[in-house]
Amino acid sequence: MMIADAGHRLIQAALQDAQPGSGLWVAEDAVNGLPTHLDWIWQTPVDLLQAPWSRRHDLAAAWLPASLPARQALHVLSALRDLHARQLLAFIPVAAYDWHEDTLLGLGLQRQARFEHEGQLYEAWSFDIRTYKAVPDWLNPKFWANPENWGKYRW
Numbered sequence: 001m002m003i004a005d006a007g008h009r010l011i012q013a014a015l016q017d018a019q020p021g022s023g024l025w026v027a028e029d030a031v032n033g034l035p036t037h038l039d040w041i042w043q044t045p046v047d048l049l050q051a052p053w054s055r056r057h058d059l060a061a062a063w064l065p066a067s068l069p070a071r072q073a074l075h076v077l078s079a080l081r082d083l084h085a086r087q088l089l090a091f092i093p094v095a096a097y098d099w100h101e102d103t104l105l106g107l108g109l110q111r112q113a114r115f116e117h118e119g120q121l122y123e124a125w126s127f128d129i130r131t132y133k134a135v136p137d138w139l140n141p142k143f144w145a146n147p148e149n150w151g152k153y154r155w
Contacts (some may be wrong), residue, residue: 021058024084026076028065045076053083060085065118066096073097077107079128088127093120107134 021039025031030042038059043051045068060080064073073092080088090109104111109125116122 010033022055023063024057024060024080026060026080027063028067031063034061045072048079049075050085056083059087059089062088062090064090064092064096066093068096070097070099074103074107077104077109081107081109086129088125090125091122093124094123095121 005017007041011030021038023040025040025042026045027042028044034040043055045064049072062076062080064076075095077088077090080090088109089112092104096112101111106123109127111123112115113124113125114121116126140150
C-alpha cells in the first residue's frame, strides 16, 4: 500500500518536532515510506481490537478501511486515542461511514485535511494529548479554600 501524498505530508507534519521513538501503523496493509526516525509496528484494525494492550506509542497513524464496520472504526479510534498513542493521525474514508462531524469532534479529534486517494475522498483527523485541553487558570492554589496550605499537608 502507498500512502497518498497528502497523507504522507500530514504524517511528516505531525512528526515535525518529534524525537526518535515508536510509531503504530494501523491499516489493512503494511506501508512503505513512513518516517524512519520512529520504530514502526504494524497492526490491522481487527488485530488491534483483539490483542491485549502492550505499550503506548509516540504516534499512531491509522488508515481506516471502508470495509470496517462503523462501530468498530469508532472503537479503533478511541482505543488509539486512549491507550495506544499520545498523538493520533487517522485517515477516514468519508463515504464509508455515516458519521456526522460531531461524532469525531466528540472523540476530541480535529479535522486537518480533506483529500482524494484512488478515487475516494478521505479526511485526516488528529488528536494530541499535549494540546487537547489547556490547563484552566483556576487550577492553582489561589482559588482553593486554604491556599496557604497548598503543598504543606496531605489530606
